Amino acid sequence: MNKLEKKQYLSDLIETVKTKSGFVLTEYQGLKVEEMTALRRELRPIGCRYTVVKNAITSIAFKETNLSDLSGMLTGPIGMVVLDGDPVPALKKLIKFAKDHDKLKIRSGYVFNKMVTGKEIDAISKLPTREAAIAQLLSALQSPVSSMMNTLQAPIINFMYLLEELKKKQG
Numbered sequence: 001m002n003k004l005e006k007k008q009y010l011s012d013l014i015e016t017v018k019t020k021s022g023f024v025l026t027e028y029q030g031l032k033v034e035e036m037t038a039l040r041r042e043l044r045p046i047g048c049r050y051t052v053v054k055n056a057i058t059s060i061a062f063k064e065t066n067l068s069d070l071s072g073m074l075t076g077p078i079g080m081v082v083l084d085g086d087p088v089p090a091l092k093k094l095i096k097f098a099k100d101h102d103k104l105k106i107r108s109g110y111v112f113n114k115m116v117t118g119k120e121i122d123a124i125s126k127l128p129t130r131e132a133a134i135a136q137l138l139s140a141l142q143s144p145v146s147s148m149m150n151t152l153q154a155p156i157i158n159f160m161y162l163l164e165e166l167k168k169k170q171g
Contacts, residue, residue, distance in 0.1 A: 001054075006054075006057060009054065009057055010057050010060060010061055013053075013057065013058060013061040014061045014064055014065060016082055017061055017062070017065045017067065017110070018065060020082050020083055020084050021083045021084060021085060021086070021087050021111075022083040022087050022109060022110050022111035022112065023080050023081060023082050023083055023109055023110055024080070024081040024083070024091070024094060024106060024108075024109035024111070024121060025070065025073050025074070025078055025079075025080055025106075025107045025108050025109055026050075026078070026079045026080070026081065026094075026098075026104055026105060026106050026107060027076060027077065027078065027079075027104070027105040027107055028052070028077055028078075028079045028103065028104055028105075029076060029077045029103065030103035031101060031103045031104055035101055035103075035104075036050070036079075038097075039094075039097050039101075039104070042093050042097065043081065043090060043093060043094070046085075046089050046090055046093070047084040047085050047090075048081055048082060048083055048084055048090040049081070049082050050079055050080070050081050050082075051079065051080055051082065052077070052078070052079050052080075053074075053078050053079065053080045055074040055075070055078060058071075058074055058078070058080070059071040059074050062074075067110060067115065069115055070108060070110065070115060073107045073108050078107070081094055081109075083111065086129060086130045087111050087112070087124070088124065088125065088127050088128070088129050088130070089129055091111070091121055091124055091125035092125045094106065094121075094125070095121070095122055095125040105118075106118040106121055106122070108121075109121055111124060112124075
């Protein structure tokens with residue numbers, strides 16, 4: 001890679017780190033090409049991508065984006081999962097893939113504007129997706145309203161049943 005390509009790589013990496021919703025650093029040594037391709041194929045439909053990074057240039061990008069604490073993770077062959085949009089679905093897929101392929105190790109990352117460890121990434125992957133969380137919230141908000149409506153309607157319904165019974169007895 002010549003100097004111009006390195007500058008472009010650095011520029012692209014800085015832009016990625018600044019604009020995407022996060023990233024995860026992984027150790028991929030020992031994974032076969034087919035396995036890495038399978039991981040990329042799983043992540044692509046949800047708008048994420050997996051790339052192998054150049055450690056020295058990535059370290060410079062981290063320093064320029066105030067993430068220099070992550071530079072210590074850049075030893076050996078490192079891959080980066082670039083997260084776009086809601087990170088939870090991608091983290092779920094990544095954790096599942098790592099469990100199925102023990103050669104893929106999750107080191108650390110940057111998610112929800114915070115540096116996270118591998119254990120924290122695992123915990124985040126267990127969160128519901130954004131859509132599921134909204135559905136749970138709406139359900140929780142709807143429950144008291146439904147209970148109140150049932151409580152308010154109960155006397156009227158009971159009165160109607162009483163009238164029906166009286167009508168049957170008279171008729």
